[in-house]
Amino acid sequence: xxxxxxxxxxxxxxxxxxxxDAQTKKSGKRRxxxxxxxxxxxxxxxxxxxxxxPPLKTSADKQxxxxxxxxxxxxxxxxxxxxxxxxxxDRSLEYRxxxxxxxxxxxxxxxxxxxxxxxxxxxxPSGTEVxxxxxxxxxxxxxxxxxxxxxxxxxxxxxxxxxxDVIFFESTANRNRTNPKALEDWLTGQFKKGASWxxxxxxxxxxxxxxxxxxxxxxxxxxxxxxxxxxxxxxxNKPPLLAAQTARLFMGISIQxxxxxxxxxxKWKREQFHELAAFFSRGKxxxxxxxxxxxxxxxxxxxxxxxxxxxxxxxxxRRVAIAAYLVYNQDNYWFARSFVNRIWNELxxxxxxxxxxxxxxxxxxxxxxxxxxxxxxxYRKFDPRWVFRLLLNSRAYQRDIQSIDNDEDLFTAVRPIRxxxxxxxxxxxxxxxxxxxxxxxxEREFRFDPxxxxxxxxxxxxxxxxxxxxxxLQNKLNQSKLKKRLVNVKQPRRLxxxxxxxVLSRQPTDNEYARGQKHLRAVPDRAEAVEDLIWVLVNxxxxxxxx
Amino acid sequence: xIHSHPPTLSSMPLSRRQALGLSAASLLAPLGLxxxxxxxxxxxxxxxxxxxxxxxxxxxxxxxxxxxxxPTKAIKTALPGVSIAEHWPQMAKAxxxxxxxxxxVGKEAAHARGTYHLHTGRRLGGPEKHPNFGSVVAAELGDxxxxxxxxxxxxxxxSSGFLGVNVAPFIVNRAGQLPANVSTAVASPRVSRxxxxxxxxxxxxxxxxxxxLVEEHRVLYERARRxxxxxxxxxxxxxxxxxxxxxxxxxxxxxQGLLVARRLVEAGVPFVEVRRGGWDMHNSLFxxxxxxxxxxxxxxxxxxxDLKRRGLLERTLVIVAGEFGRTPKVNSKSPAPGRxxxxxxxxxxxxxxGIRGGHVVGKTSANGQEVVDRAVSVEDLFQTIxxxxxxxxxxxxxxxxxxxxxxxxxxxxxxxILG
Numbered sequence: 001x002x003x004x005x006x007x008x009x010x011x012x013x014x015x016x017x018x019x020x021d022a023q024t025k026k027s028g029k030r031r032x033x034x035x036x037x038x039x040x041x042x043x044x045x046x047x048x049x050x051x052x053x054p055p056l057k058t059s060a061d062k063q064x065x066x067x068x069x070x071x072x073x074x075x076x077x078x079x080x081x082x083x084x085x086x087x088x089x090d091r092s093l094e095y096r097x098x099x100x101x102x103x104x105x106x107x108x109x110x111x112x113x114x115x116x117x118x119x120x121x122x123x124x125p126s127g128t129e130v131x132x133x134x135x136x137x138x139x140x141x142x143x144x145x146x147x148x149x150x151x152x153x154x155x156x157x158x159x160x161x162x163x164x165d166v167i168f169f170e171s172t173a174n175r176n177r178t179n180p181k182a183l184e185d186w187l188t189g190q191f192k193k194g195a196s197w198x199x200x201x202x203x204x205x206x207x208x209x210x211x212x213x214x215x216x217x218x219x220x221x222x223x224x225x226x227x228x229x230x231x232x233x234x235x236x237n238k239p240p241l242l243a244a245q246t247a248r249l250f251m252g253i254s255i256q257x258x259x260x261x262x263x264x265x266x267k268w269k270r271e272q273f274h275e276l277a278a279f280f281s282r283g284k285x286x287x288x289x290x291x292x293x294x295x296x297x298x299x300x301x302x303x304x305x306x307x308x309x310x311x312x313x314x315x316x317x318r319r320v321a322i323a324a325y326l327v328y329n330q331d332n333y334w335f336a337r338s339f340v341n342r343i344w345n346e347l348x349x350x351x352x353x354x355x356x357x358x359x360x361x362x363x364x365x366x367x368x369x370x371x372x373x374x375x376x377x378x379y380r381k382f383d384p385r386w387v388f389r390l391l392l393n394s395r396a397y398q399r400d401i402q403s404i405d406n407d408e409d410l411f412t413a414v415r416p417i418r419x420x421x422x423x424x425x426x427x428x429x430x431x432x433x434x435x436x437x438x439x440x441x442x443e444r445e446f447r448f449d450p451x452x453x454x455x456x457x458x459x460x461x462x463x464x465x466x467x468x469x470x471x472x473l474q475n476k477l478n479q480s481k482l483k484k485r486l487v488n489v490k491q492p493r494r495l496x497x498x499x500x501x502x503v504l505s506r507q508p509t510d511n512e513y514a515r516g517q518k519h520l521r522a523v524p525d526r527a528e529a530v531e532d533l534i535w536v537l538v539n540x541x542x543x544x545x546x547x
Numbered sequence: 548x549i550h551s552h553p554p555t556l557s558s559m560p561l562s563r564r565q566a567l568g569l570s571a572a573s574l575l576a577p578l579g580l581x582x583x584x585x586x587x588x589x590x591x592x593x594x595x596x597x598x599x600x601x602x603x604x605x606x607x608x609x610x611x612x613x614x615x616x617x618p619t620k621a622i623k624t625a626l627p628g629v630s631i632a633e634h635w636p637q638m639a640k641a642x643x644x645x646x647x648x649x650x651x652v653g654k655e656a657a658h659a660r661g662t663y664h665l666h667t668g669r670r671l672g673g674p675e676k677h678p679n680f681g682s683v684v685a686a687e688l689g690d691x692x693x694x695x696x697x698x699x700x701x702x703x704x705x706s707s708g709f710l711g712v713n714v715a716p717f718i719v720n721r722a723g724q725l726p727a728n729v730s731t732a733v734a735s736p737r738v739s740r741x742x743x744x745x746x747x748x749x750x751x752x753x754x755x756x757x758x759x760l761v762e763e764h765r766v767l768y769e770r771a772r773r774x775x776x777x778x779x780x781x782x783x784x785x786x787x788x789x790x791x792x793x794x795x796x797x798x799x800x801x802x803q804g805l806l807v808a809r810r811l812v813e814a815g816v817p818f819v820e821v822r823r824g825g826w827d828m829h830n831s832l833f834x835x836x837x838x839x840x841x842x843x844x845x846x847x848x849x850x851x852x853d854l855k856r857r858g859l860l861e862r863t864l865v866i867v868a869g870e871f872g873r874t875p876k877v878n879s880k881s882p883a884p885g886r887x888x889x890x891x892x893x894x895x896x897x898x899x900x901g902i903r904g905g906h907v908v909g910k911t912s913a914n915g916q917e918v919v920d921r922a923v924s925v926e927d928l929f930q931t932i933x934x935x936x937x938x939x940x941x942x943x944x945x946x947x948x949x950x951x952x953x954x955x956x957x958x959x960x961x962x963x964i965l966g
Contacts, residue, residue, distance in 0.1 A: 104756070172671050174659060236672065254948050357948050401756040416757035448712075452947060459763060460712045461696075464771035465728035474732065515747055532737070536744045541764040542752050 056316045059207065059228070065320060066202045069328045084376040086393040089369070093396055096366040097411050104400035104413035109134045111400075111547065112142060114505040116392060118419065118546050119347055120149040122158035123426035127501030146392045150385050153192060159384070160187035161422055162346070162450060166249060169449040171234035178233045179224040186227025197339050197382040198327045201250050204231040206323040208316055239285060243277035247304070248451075250326060252338030254357040255304075260290060275302035279322035282315050305331050336382065337374035343387050344370070347397055349415030349454045350404070356451045365410060401547045404455075417546040418457050421446035424544060431503065431538070432476035441466060441473075459544075467539050477538065478531055486530045492517045495530075503537040589688055590900055590936045591812040591859075594681065594820040595805070595847060595867040596704070599827030600661065600893075602873035602886050604915055605632045605836045607894040608649045615875040615914050617884075618833050626905050634840035637848035638896075643905045644851055644860065645898040646964040650909020650918040653871045653890035653925055658827070661870025661890065666705045668929035668955050675709055675946050680929070681818040682707035683954055685714035687938050688817040694777035695816050701804040702822035709946045716820070722804035723785045729775050742772070782814040783807060795849040802846040809853055812863055826869055829878070832885035843867070851898055864900035864935050869893075875915035892918045895928075900935040901966035908961055926958025934960040 056062050094103070107115070113133045117125040125133070133145065149155055164184040171178065190200050209229040212221045223229050231249075235241035244256035258273035271287070278285035278301040286296040301318055302308045303325040313321055326335055338355070341364070345351035353364035364370055373390065380386040391397050402413035419427065425442040432438055445463050466473070477483065482502050489495040496516040500508040508516065516533060523529035537543060609632040610616035621630035624639040631639055631647075638645070655661040660671045667677035678686075681698040685707075689697025696717035698707075707715040719726050731738060745768070753761035774780065785793060788806060796802035801823040808819040823843060828835050847867055854860040872893025873886035892911050898904065909921035933940035933955055943951035 170676060172663075172676060238672070241672075248948075256948065257950050403756060403759040405759075413756065416760050418760070449947070456947075458712055459767050460715070461767055461771050461774065462717070462728070464764075464767045465774070468768075468771060469728040469731045469775070471728075471732065509751065511751060512748075515744065519744065528737075532741050532744065535741050536748055539741075539745055539768075540748045540752070541757060541761045542748075544764075545752075545757060545760060547752070547755070547757060 053311070053313065053317050055314060056320050057208075059203070059226075062206045062316070062320050062323075063199070063203060066199070066206065066323060066328075069324050070198060070202075073328050073330070082376060082379050084372065084390070086390055086395075089373065089390060090395045092372065093366065093369050093411060096369055098408075101408075101412050103395075104402050106395060106398045107400055109141075110506040112398060113145070115546055116142075116145060116149065117505075118423055119392070120146070120158065120388070121152055121154035122161070122422050123154070123430070124423075124505045126430070127498065127505070130501060130505050142398075143389075143393055146389060150388060153188070156188045156191035157184075158422070159191050160184045163187055165420075165450050166342075167231055167245075168234055169451065170245070173234050173236045176220050177222045177224060177236075178230055179227070180230065180234075182225050182227040183230035183234075184227070186230075191384065194383065194385065197377075197384055198335075199382075201335075202323040202327045203228045205246055205250070205326060206319040207232045208319050209233055209237065237280075239277035239280035240273075242280040243273060246322070246326065247276065248356045250338060251304075251332070251334035252341055252353070252356055253334060271299070272302075272304060274299040276304060276322075278302070279318045281318070303329070303332075305329075307331075330378075333371065333374060336378045337370055339382075339384075340370060340373045340377055340387055343384075344391060345453070346450075347391050348411070349417045350410050351453070354453055365407065415454055417454055418448075418459070419446075419544050419546060420448065420450065423546075427543060428473070428538070431480055431482055431534070432473065433480065435472065435476055437472050438470070438476065441470065463544075464539075474535075477534055480534075483527070483530055483534060486534075487527050492520045495520070496533075499530075499533055499537065503534065504540075504542055589817065590862050590864065590938075591688075591817045592681075592684055592819070592864040592866065592900070592932070592936060593805075593808045593812060593850070594818070595843070595865065596702075596820055596822045597826045597843065597867065597869040598662070598822055598824040599658070600869040600871045600873060600888065601826040601839075602828065602832060602836070603649070603892065603894040603911075604873070604875065604886075605634060605832065605840070607631050607647045607896065608911055608915065609633075610875075610913065610915050613913055613915075615877065615916070617877050619836075626907070629907055632840075634836055635844045637844045641848045641851050644855065645896055645904055646902050646906040646908060647894065647896055648908040648923050648928070648961070649892075649894045649911055650921050650923050651872070651893045651895060651925070651928065652918055652922045653893060656871055656888040656890040658870055663705065664925055665868055665870050665928075667708070668925060675950070675952065676706070677952075678708035678710040678714070678944075679705040679716060680932070681716055681820055682710045682714040683944070684818040684936060684938065686710055686944075687942075687954075688936070689714065690815070693815060694773050695779050695782065695811065695814055696774075697816065698818045698820075699808075699811055699816055700820040700822070701807060702820075702824075704820050704822065710944065719783060719807075722800055722807045722821075723783075725780065725783050729780060731775065742768070779814045782810040782816075785810075792849075792853070795845070796853075797842055797846045797849075799842055801842050802849075805846045805850045806853075809850060809857075809859070812854075812859060813857070828873070828885045829887055830880040830885040831883040832873075832877075834883065835885075847896075854899060860899040862900055864902065864932065865898045866895070866932065867897075868895035892916070897931070897935075897964065902935055903964045903966055906964045908964060923961060924958055926955060927961060928958075929955040930958040930960040931965065934965055 054061065054065070056065055110130055113125050113130055117123060117129070133141065161184055164180050164187065167183065168178075168180050187200070207229045209223040209226070209232055211223065222233060224233050232242065235245050240259050244259065247253050247255045255268045255273055255276070258268040258270050260270070262269050274285070274287035278299045285299050285301070287299050289295040289297065300308070301313070301321070303322070307325050307329065309321050326332060329335070341351040341353060342355045345355050352366060352370040373387070377387055396411055397414070399414050401416040402409070404410060404413065404415050421443045424446045425439055428442055429435065429439060445460065445466050448457055486495050486499055489498060493513060496508050496513055500506055500512065519533065520526070520529050523532065604610055604616065605619050609619050609621040609630065611619060611621045620633040622633045622636060622639050623630055624642040626642050629642065631642070653661065653664065654670060655664045663669070663671040666679050668680065669677040681700065681704070685697035691713070698714060698716045699719060700716040701719050701722050703718060704716050717726065749761045749764060781787070785803060785806060793803065793806065796806045801821065804821040808821050811819050823839075825835075825839055847865070851860065851865060854863055854865070871888060871890040874889040877884045878887055892915065909923060910919050911917060912919050930940050938954065940953065940955040942954050944954060945951055
């Protein structure tokens with residue numbers, strides 16, 4: 001088996017590392033050794049010139065093979081001891097944005113603890129968590145909190161849900177043939193165990209779900225229970241859809257227009273799209289002729305930068321090849337960068353470019369900064385937690401909010417960010433207690449496509465109506481533990497502190513104390529007054545916003 | 548290596564919001580009387596969706612006495628020489644106002660795909676989520692400042708796809724009831740008190756750097772409040788409709804849904820969908836068709852009559868359709884035979900908004916298995932609908948990715964039924 005793998009490695013190395021020049025002596029040596037041993041192994045068996053690849057039919061074989069390619073990626077070894085700190089990031093970003101610009105101040109502990117909870121674990125912190133964090137006087141408490149949250153199951157779940165939404169939002173596949181929950185569970189497991197982004201994506205893209213012929217009739221079994229099959233299933237195992245989505249989701253580039261014509265704004269040619277699609281085809285792949293449906297052109301698989309498999313591949317091998325070209329390809333800087341850009345976009349409200357619509361002619365803002373982060377991300381073996389640590393510990397993340405209308409102001413402050421349905425749901429349910437009816441309504445009403453930029457998102461009238469009037473929600477709030485507790489607090493100041501901590505995870509401001517006290521005095525019925533105040537905070541913009 | 552040149556974010560072709568034509572400015576535009584007046588002359592559409600796909604041979608294209616015809620008889624209609632299936636006596640009388648298409652040729656014979664095709668004019672499976680046609684109408688003809696939503700659906704329907712939340716269907720689960728969450732148990736002075744506190748609360752955040760989010764939030768709450776207190780809200784209910792009229796539409800959720808649809812159109816809503824399921828009659832078709840057809844026959848005929856009396860039919864397009872047709876050959880399923888999925892020839896019905904009544908488009912062969920005259924594609928149908936609704940079918944809508952897509956891709960309007 002080992003020998004066979006080395007043989008295969010040789011072939012795919014030719015594919016992937018063909019452009020890789022020996023950057024360091026070390027890696028050059030190692031590759032030479034690998035080649036030698038492959039030669040030795042080859043002498044005995046093969047008389048043909050072309051290397052023979054194993055069938056790679058099972059997921060395990062695919063992963064094993066991809067892991068070998070991964071370990072031999074020279075650039076990963078070359079940069080394994082490069083340091084890049086949050087401070088480095090801030091310095092280079094502020095240099096690019098302009099040192100003379102006015103930057104928003106850094107946020108205080110209360111704001112930080114809410115922000116980082118919403119971002120890493122998908123829920124606001126409890127009043128106790130806020131108080132504890134604020135009271136902590138040690139200097140490294142922010143990095144420590146980040147590290148601690150990154151080890152939780154909730155972190156893995158939050159980001160698994162994000163990627164599940166990203167993958168499924170544009171899916172029009174039959175619901176019975178996909179299983180988004182299985183994908184979410186699988187991703188949760190991956191993020192929890194600290195799997196690297198390259199391995200995760202390679203597994204998603206190289207999947208080739210096979211229907212269980214025995215079960216297919218009665219159980220509608222498309223192997224969708226296997227979580228990692230669901231990227232391919234979400235796009236119905238169709239080559240053009242998979243080509244468009246692979247580029248969009250894992251490279252951040254938009255090429256789907258090129259399915260029918262050369263891209264209007266970019267350099268993508270129609271042929272390039274169909275060459276990419278050919279990787280996902282079961283047999284030969286044909287590009288349709290739009291003028292004459294009877295005529296069509298056979299397309300050979302070729303990756304976007306011109307990489308081409310040197311040998312004819314089977315269906316399964318082609319999937320592995322596209323995964324390798326996408327992920328273990330040092331020329332494909334888009335792969336690492338699109339992950340960094342997406343996370344950045346989620347954390348500060350804007351990406352360096354729109355997360356899924358980049359083209360070769362639409363470069364990003366401050367490319368030297370994001371390219372640098374992406375490069376180090378690759379040196380760090382595509383460890384997602386490294387990206388989170390870098391960004392969350394930076395000033396760029398810890399700045400105060402500001403409405404941002406011009407590109408020049410980007411990254412001088414953080415954009416106020418609309419919470420997604422899961423974050424709204426947890427914010428509501430921690431007040432009402434668990435309730436399926438409320439949970440489902442929130443999920444339905446507050447759902448949005450996570451690939452749409454924050455500045456283009458809009459709220460709906462139904463959301464407002466739900467928070468204002470939904471009978472179940474109002475009932476549960478009026479009977480909530482919070483309300484019962486608050487009604488018994490005599491002193492208005494204490495009451496208001498507890499209220500704001502519970503709903504908005506912060507202490508009230510002087511203005512808010514004054515307003516609240518006035519209201520408590522004006523409304524004789526304490527229960528009624530408290531209900532009003534809870535209603536106001538639940539309906540406030542801040543309740544739905546990461547500030 | 549492909550080279551890159553750096554334009555900025557704002558130099559991108561279109562932001563998503565711009566692409567949708569739904570800028571904050573349009574949300575905030577003052578409500579002018581002028582808009583209201585224009586709206587009065589404007590087109591509206593009621594889509595009667597027969598989910599499950601009704602059989603063409605038991606509706607508009609019966610084949611009595613042929614091998615495929617089954618036991619269904621034909622009846623005479625208001626149009627000399629035109630007969631329809633016996634289950635539609637009221638519609639037979641109303642045919643002078645109606646155009647029947649007997650020669651639809653579809654491409655989809657599975658429910659989800661057919662529903663998508665006949666709701667969007669596009670086939671499922673491309674890279675885009677196409678909008679429900681109701682959302683297109685809401686975007687093109689709707690008033691962003693109207694108190695009522697611009698697309699109401701009685702029952703579930705397809706989403707607004709890439710057109711976004713502002714033109715999404717506003718779903719009412721039961722006809723005759725107010726939509727969810729529009730009424731409050733709290734007395735009005737207390738609501739005002741809360742809203743005043745909310746305003747102050749949000750003003751603080753606005754100053755703290757979230758001005759644009761706060762402003763949008765305020766507009767949404769204002770619109771929510773306008774809907775809650777709108778006199779037009781009563782259009783969702785049936786109070787004030789004489790018992791006789793309620794009876795005429797049919798005292799069942801479907802009939803009452805049609806009556807609500809008329810009331811909403813009267814109040815200015817440009818698109819209303821009313822759904823009636825249960826048409827997927829693989830077995831026992833010839834008994835199950837009777838109650839289903841009776842409800843729809845009565846409801847739609849009453850709707851057309853009512854619209855006409857009120858002068859609304861001239862500007863209101865009524866479409867009665869399902870996702871495809873059913874096999875001309877009767878199957879041998881138990882306990883009693885029915886018909887299966889069939890998209891190669893089926894029928895539907897259009898009326899109002901300038902559609903020429905008393906017209907039958909197309910013809911199928913004696914055994915019903917082929918269209919022999921005037922085949923109409925789904926794209927042709929959508930061209931016809933756009934034409935009647937005075938919507939430019941060639942207009943390009945932008946997807947979130949900035950891809951321009953025509954409202955209807957290909958096809959030609961059925962000119963002989965357009966006034």
